[in-house]
Amino acid sequence: MATHVPQSPEERTPDASLLVETRGLTKRYGGITAVDDLNLAVRRGEVYGFLGPNGAGKTTTLKMLLGLVRPSGGSARVLDRSPGTPGGLAKIGALVESPAFYPYLSGKNNLKVMARYCGVPNSRVAEVLEDVELAGRAKSRYKKYSLGMKQRLGVAAALLKDPELLILDEPTNGLDPKGMADMRSLIRRLGTGERTVLLSSHLLGEVEQVCDRVGVIHKGRLISEGAVTDLRGGEALLVRAEPVEEAAKIAEKLEGVERVETNDGVLRLTTGPERAAEINAKLVSAGLRVSELRFAERSLEDAFLELTGGETV
Numbered sequence: 001m002a003t004h005v006p007q008s009p010e011e012r013t014p015d016a017s018l019l020v021e022t023r024g025l026t027k028r029y030g031g032i033t034a035v036d037d038l039n040l041a042v043r044r045g046e047v048y049g050f051l052g053p054n055g056a057g058k059t060t061t062l063k064m065l066l067g068l069v070r071p072s073g074g075s076a077r078v079l080d081r082s083p084g085t086p087g088g089l090a091k092i093g094a095l096v097e098s099p100a101f102y103p104y105l106s107g108k109n110n111l112k113v114m115a116r117y118c119g120v121p122n123s124r125v126a127e128v129l130e131d132v133e134l135a136g137r138a139k140s141r142y143k144k145y146s147l148g149m150k151q152r153l154g155v156a157a158a159l160l161k162d163p164e165l166l167i168l169d170e171p172t173n174g175l176d177p178k179g180m181a182d183m184r185s186l187i188r189r190l191g192t193g194e195r196t197v198l199l200s201s202h203l204l205g206e207v208e209q210v211c212d213r214v215g216v217i218h219k220g221r222l223i224s225e226g227a228v229t230d231l232r233g234g235e236a237l238l239v240r241a242e243p244v245e246e247a248a249k250i251a252e253k254l255e256g257v258e259r260v261e262t263n264d265g266v267l268r269l270t271t272g273p274e275r276a277a278e279i280n281a282k283l284v285s286a287g288l289r290v291s292e293l294r295f296a297e298r299s300l301e302d303a304f305l306e307l308t309g310g311e312t313v
């Protein structure tokens with residue numbers, strides 16, 4: 001498949017286009033290795049999805065990037081600084097743990113409190129409320145907000161500093177389908193333009209819809225990093241032809257067909273769409289009955305199953 005296996009730190013040279021770069025980043029809690037020799041590379045301006053099942057080490061990684069957890073080994077550079085150095089968070093907005101909002105204050109007044117705390121002018125409050133589409137409910141008390149609105153207010157708080165990098169840990173967790181859809185479109189909006197967004201998720205579909213690139217983490221290790229389209233593995237041609245065994249033998253010999261799999265009497269040929277007519281003609285001229293020929297993309301879920309050796313998220 002087209003995704004690359006992350007290189008060892010020694011093989012890589014510093015890259016100015018990377019906003020986040022970790023080298024051999026490791027975190028152990030007693031006998032548990034939560035994050036294991038992680039080499040992550042997030043490019044400027046992209047929406048990067050950090051995908052993995054619960055307990056894979058996503059939150060621990062994000063906390064290390066924010067300087068909230070000290071690594072046991074390796075290093076990280078975030079916006080050209082080591083996490084935890086003074087002033088390091090100035091251009092980073094994060095929603096990693098539920099922010100502590102005052103339940104009896106309005107969304108707007110909560111943000112005003114935070115703006116004062118971060119030294120941000122009050123004028124930013126109205127702007128970020130617009131950004132997360134909460135301007136219409138700005139004066140309602142926080143405790144009256146739906147979970148989705150609370151989460152969006154958390155994003156608004158993270159945006160107060162107009163950060164270059166926005167880090168969101170499982171931003172749709174616990175939301176209903178409407179809340180999830182709202183959050184996804186918010187992330188897509190925030191990710192256009194200059195800003196870089198790094199979000200973690202255990203939902204393949206979410207990463208697929210929102211992200212430009214994805215890093216897959218499993219048991220603390222990054223097992224793949226690449227464009228979502230690369231990870232999905234391009235297109236395949238599905239062919240229903242009889243007898244299927246004979247069709248498979250012919251398909252295997254065809255030029256431009258990388259792989260042939262048979263599943264439930266259907267051949268799956270890894271090849272480009274331009275080969276369809278020719279493959280059809282070859283099978284028909286060999287006396288086979290071709291009843292169906294269509295393209296299908298491998299889902300990200302299939303790719304994940306392949307990468308993890310069968311474990312789902």
Ligand SMILES: Nc1ncnc2c1ncn2[C@@H]1O[C@H](COP(=O)(O)OP(=O)(O)OP(=O)(O)O)[C@@H](O)[C@H]1O
Nearest residue numbers: 029032033034052053054055056057058059060061
């Ligand atoms: N403070 C801690 N002390 C001990 N073990 C921890 C601590 N924090 C995390 N772990 C362990 O490290 C592993 C990775 O946890 P982490 O929370 O980073 O995963 P995750 O991918 O974010 O999953 P989730 O989505 O469930 O939070 C888990 O086995 C977890 O139990």
